[in-house]
Amino acid sequence: MSLKIGVLIKHLPDTNTRIQLKGDAVDEADIKYVVNPYDEFAIEEAVKTKEAWGKEGKPAEVVGICLGPTAAQKSLRDAFAVGVDRGLHIVDNEKRATDSASVSKALANVCAEEKFDLIFAGKQAVDTDAHAVGQMVAERLKMPYMAVVSKCTWSGTDVEVERDIEGGVKEIYKLKLPCMIVANKGLNKMRLASLPGIRAAAKKEIKEIPLPADIKAGTKTSGWSLPAERGKVKMIEGEAPQQAAELARLLHEEAKVI
Amino acid sequence: MKKILILAEHKKGQLKKASLELLTAAKGQDVKAVIFGSDAQNAANDLAVKGVSVVAWVKDAKFDAYLPDAYAKVIEDLIAEHKPEIVLGSASSLGKDLIPKLAARLDAPIVTDCIEVQLDPAIKVRRPFYSGKAMASVEFLPAPLAFISIRPNALAAGEVSSTKGTVKETTSSFDFGASPVQFVRRTQAASDRPDLTEANIILSGGRSMKTKENFKILYDAADVIGAAVGASRAAVDEGLASHDMQVGQTGKTVNPSLYIASGISGAIQHLAGMRTSKVIVAINKDPQAPIFQKADYGIVGDLFQVIPALTEEFKKIKAKA
Numbered sequence: 321m322s323l324k325i326g327v328l329i330k331h332l333p334d335t336n337t338r339i340q341l342k343g344d345a346v347d348e349a350d351i352k353y354v355v356n357p358y359d360e361f362a363i364e365e366a367v368k369t370k371e372a373w374g375k376e377g378k379p380a381e382v383v384g385i386c387l388g389p390t391a392a393q394k395s396l397r398d399a400f401a402v403g404v405d406r407g408l409h410i411v412d413n414e415k416r417a418t419d420s421a422s423v424s425k426a427l428a429n430v431c432a433e434e435k436f437d438l439i440f441a442g443k444q445a446v447d448t449d450a451h452a453v454g455q456m457v458a459e460r461l462k463m464p465y466m467a468v469v470s471k472c473t474w475s476g477t478d479v480e481v482e483r484d485i486e487g488g489v490k491e492i493y494k495l496k497l498p499c500m501i502v503a504n505k506g507l508n509k510m511r512l513a514s515l516p517g518i519r520a521a522a523k524k525e526i527k528e529i530p531l532p533a534d535i536k537a538g539t540k541t542s543g544w545s546l547p548a549e550r551g552k553v554k555m556i557e558g559e560a561p562q563q564a565a566e567l568a569r570l571l572h573e574e575a576k577v578i
Numbered sequence: 579m580k581k582i583l584i585l586a587e588h589k590k591g592q593l594k595k596a597s598l599e600l601l602t603a604a605k606g607q608d609v610k611a612v613i614f615g616s617d618a619q620n621a622a623n624d625l626a627v628k629g630v631s632v633v634a635w636v637k638d639a640k641f642d643a644y645l646p647d648a649y650a651k652v653i654e655d656l657i658a659e660h661k662p663e664i665v666l667g668s669a670s671s672l673g674k675d676l677i678p679k680l681a682a683r684l685d686a687p688i689v690t691d692c693i694e695v696q697l698d699p700a701i702k703v704r705r706p707f708y709s710g711k712a713m714a715s716v717e718f719l720p721a722p723l724a725f726i727s728i729r730p731n732a733l734a735a736g737e738v739s740s741t742k743g744t745v746k747e748t749t750s751s752f753d754f755g756a757s758p759v760q761f762v763r764r765t766q767a768a769s770d771r772p773d774l775t776e777a778n779i780i781l782s783g784g785r786s787m788k789t790k791e792n793f794k795i796l797y798d799a800a801d802v803i804g805a806a807v808g809a810s811r812a813a814v815d816e817g818l819a820s821h822d823m824q825v826g827q828t829g830k831t832v833n834p835s836l837y838i839a840s841g842i843s844g845a846i847q848h849l850a851g852m853r854t855s856k857v858i859v860a861i862n863k864d865p866q867a868p869i870f871q872k873a874d875y876g877i878v879g880d881l882f883q884v885i886p887a888l889t890e891e892f893k894k895i896k897a898k899a
Binding site: 333335336337338339341346357358419420421424446447448449450451452453455456457458459460464465466467468470480484485486487488489490491492493494495496499504505506537538539540541542543544545546547550551553554555556560561563564565567568569570571572575577578 | 644650669675678679681682685686687688689690691704706707708709710711712713714716719757758759760763764765766771772776779803820822823824827829835836845846847853854857858859860870873875879883884888890891892894895
């Protein structure tokens with residue numbers, strides 16, 4: 321029997337996007353959507369782990385799970401192109417699952433049915449920046465996990481992970497399957513999709529799963545605003561020593577931050 | 579008045595500033611707190627004179643290292659005992675992990691990384707989205723229990739109440755031996771410098787720093803003014819700085835009083851991570867660099883000349899102070 325690896329994938333605005341508002345909402349018209357950058361580390365680690373296990377004679381398959389509107393299937397296809405085998409799309413065109421509690425519940429329901437041996441996720445999605453869904457899915461599944469992981473070292477079904485905490489400190493933990501690993505930047509670098517990979521991606525299976533009727537958010541978001549623009553910049557002229565002296569004086573006397 | 583449970587934190591026995599900010603947010607409510615660490619006695623006592631009626635101090639050294647299930651069990655028991663309506667934590671390494679885990683365990687709504695909070699009568703918070711490219715308010719629909727984490731440095735550690743409470747040693751029957759997750763060890767901090775997300779002043783370097791060694795000029799300046807050192811994604815991707823130093827949308831969002839960007843052009847994803855800084859200084863060779871449009875003070879010049887000169891000026895100011 322082959323091992324089953326799940327990877328949670330979110331489809332969201334590229335980090336180069338300039339966010340604009342329309343009414344009391346984000347204007348989605350000109351936004352380019354991509355795979356959440358932290359999920360790229362999760363995808364790469366899932367595929368790498370599958371490859372490593374394959375060499376040890378332990379076959380595995382990698383399943384991408386994505387919650388979002390129909391357009392989100394593009395991110396599943398992008399994941400297919402770098403080695404994810406098939407996809408589960410929880411369809412939420414009405415945007416009912418809008419907070420960490422509802423999203424994690426819907427994802428956990430699907431993961432529970434798949435009975436994964438190992439799940440990867442990114443530490444946060446760069447749209448809501450909640451930094452919550454990974455741990456919440458693990459908790460709902462009663463699956464041991466470690467989050468903000470920048471290194472995984474496997475030996476058999478045991479894994480030693482490095483968790484990044486404040487101040488550049490790392491905490492080392494040992495886990496065993498089944499478990500979930502929530503990725504931080506630094507875990508790996510996602511491979512580029514190959515041409516055969518992209519061709520194969522178009523043919524891989526995406527199973528659509530309707531968002532269950534009882535999934536709804538426990539919070540309501542409104543009152544959108546953009547950050548205030550700053551006043552005009554004060555340019556400091558002269559040679560380096562004069563510039564430095566004047567800047568230090570301004571920071572000390574005018575801005576009072578030194 | 580709401581019943582609140584605070585997840586407090588300390589560093590070497592001293593209550594963290596971010597925890598004081600939680601107390602400020604909870605002022606006027608019925609506040610209980612939990613703190614972990616065999617060396618946390620001073621911090622626990624401090625909580626008890628700052629408006630917390632019962633401080634549950636987990637003194638047992640088995641709990642000194644973070645283990646999600648062990649910590650969750652302690653707090654789950656405290657929630658059952660005290661029946662709070664809101665659990666408050668900081669959006670720190672600990673709070674970011676534990677607060678969501680508990681929310682899932684108790685199937686309650688959660689909003690993380692808030693920068694404004696109203697707890698009573700309705701629970702309403704404000705928080706950044708897209709790393710601060712936009713903000714919005716989030717209202718909790720009525721529920722018996724709500725979980726909130728608050729971004730460090732976002733609320734002033736202002737007035738707290740001064741009622742006297744008690745410190746109560748607390749533990750839990752959690753079976754460490756049977757845990758499928760085992761703590762192995764913790765590496766030493768790279769430096770005594772403040773962490774980026776808690777720093778009051780940050781000096782950041784971009785690709786123009788050219789080498790890893792050149793970051794020394796930023797550290798020299800930082801040490802004079804007690805600053806942390808950050809980096810742009812470009813600098814991190816080229817190996818000039820480590821990942822934990824990255825400021826921006828795929829790194830850390832920072833909120834200092836002063837942010838000095840040297841040799842950083844100001845890509846939109848970098849700006850997202852530092853734009854709420856109170857005062858922004860840009861030093862760049864290129865007068866057209868977009869960073870100047872987001873800065874309060876700008877210097878067009880060679881950072882390898884400007885930064886060392888600035889270090890000397892900071893020394894003069896500090897000598898006078």
